[in-house]
Amino acid sequence: MPLEIxxxxxxxxxxxxxxxxxxxAHSPHPLHLNRAALTPALPLPVHQLMPAVSPEGPPHSRLTGWRFLLRSDGQAVGAAETMLTADGWAFSHFLEGPYISSSERAVGHAELLAEPYQPRLLSVPELYMLTLWLHVDIDADPAEGSPGPRDLLVPLAPAPPGIAADRAISTAELVTLLTARLTPA
Incomplete structure (x- = not known):
């Protein structure tokens, strides 16, 4: 079933x-591609897990921006991200690297799932980790909410040690893995 983007x-x-x-003008995060040949596509809201592990209850996230894949000749070759400022939405930075192809691959696999989802990105800064968050409420405000028990999370490659990339897991499973990674021994 198609994703509800x-x-x-x-x-x-x-x-x-x-x-x-x-x-x-020159960007502080330059893009090493021909900008004029790029087209923004697949806008996804980016949420940050706050904090990554909390013993007080379910995970909480907040919207930090919107990420657009940048396509050239039909292929994703980079990304661009915005951030919310006092004056509204503003360009933040360009991105290149493994999360581009990993995001595209995860979205492709998610489109084959039987249940419809609203795709989002969920960042876990403490682990330099990014996941595709498949939210079950397809009509939800993409700027609101936190990962729920029925949502699926797909850690994008490269994932931290002990966390399998490109495999959909439940919110509870991810919280367990994050707790194991972030709790001092």
């Missing part, structure tokens, strides 16, 4: 398109 805020997409414009 939430629409990104128009200002977020405009900031990405402006950053891709060839006359845009």
């Amino acid at each position: 939430p629409p990104a805020p128009a200002a977020a997409e405009r900031s990405i398109r402006a950053a891709l414009h060839p006359t845009t």
Whole structure:
């Protein structure tokens, strides 16, 4: 069943398109690709797990930005991210590296699942980890919510040691793995 990809805020997409414009000032995070040939696609809200492990209850997350894959000739070759500022959505930085292909691969596998999901990204900064978060409430506000018991999380490659990449797991399973990784011995 296809994923229900939430629409990104128009200002977020405009900031990405402006950053891709060839006359845009030098970015602090340069993109080593021909910007004029890139098209933003697959906007996903990026949430950060806050904190990664909390004994007081279920995981809590907050929206930190929107990430767009950047396509050239139909292939994802990079990404661009926005952040919310006092003036609204603004371009933050470009990204390249293994999370680009891993994100695309995880989304492709998620589209084959029987149940519909709203895709999001969930960052775990303490482990330099990113997951594709498949939220069961496809009508939910993409800026709100936290991983629930029925949601699936797909750690993207490269995943931290002890956490399998490209395999969908429950929120409870991920919290158990995070607790094991982040609790001092």
